[in-house]
Amino acid sequence: MSVGVPGHSSPWIIRVQARYSCAVSRDVGRLDASDSVVGKHIRSELEETRREFHALLASLSAADWDAPSRNPAWTNGQLIFHMVFAFVLIPSLFWLIRFWSCLPDSYSRAFARALDFSTPLFNWVNAFGPRGQAVVFGRRRAGSIYDRVHRSILRKVDSIKDDDWARGMNYPRRWDPDFGEFMTFERLFRYPTRHFRRHLAQLSGGTAPARSTC
Secondary structure, eight states, X not given: OOOOOOSOXXXXXXXXXXXXXXXXXXXXXXXXXXXXHHHHHHHHHHHHHHHHHHHHHHHOOHHHHHSBOSSTTOBHHHHHHHHHHHHHHHHHHHHHHHHHTTXXXXXXXXXXXXXXXXXXXXXXXXXXXXXXHHHHTHHHHHHHHXXXXXXXXXXXXXXXXXXXXXXXXXXOTTSOTTSOSEEEHHHHHHHHHHHHHHHHTTOOTTSOOXXXXX
8 A cells, every 4th residue: 555645755765766676576585696705795785775774864854754654554754763673683683593593493493483473462563663763763863773783783794604694594484574484694684675675665755756667
């Protein structure tokens, strides 16, 4: 469902939405790179996303921030905090993979099935968390929260050895469509960027974005 909002779209939002309208659907699987350079690719991807996030914040007026997004659950500001939440999850999920990847695959499969049962609670936190954060923290704090989590993620990326990128664990499939059934370290660190770009298309900025053809 789309929510149309009268007004003028941010030119930056239109350009980036058009840029990624096809890229998101293609961005699946492993990077076409050797293990020795995967970390560099992911670092570059995360740094680019950080620049895009700050450009996004700078492009939104106060009215844009409070305007309904194209996701009927949230305003633009709430949707942005939902996008930030994907990055906030990474440091904790990193330690889960570090632990479960040392055990037989069947162990993390059972753990993933248990987590699937908690999907209603996860969905509740996922839905209402951004609403409170957008009010309590606001646009000014969004950038600093993102930067603090971004630095933590980069430290985790730098700690991965070349031959560990394929290590992983089974994941709950019902939590997020961007989660794979089996999440490696590589896929984990690429998840928040993919999530960011998917939701970018839902920001209103005023009117529907220009669409590019795949």
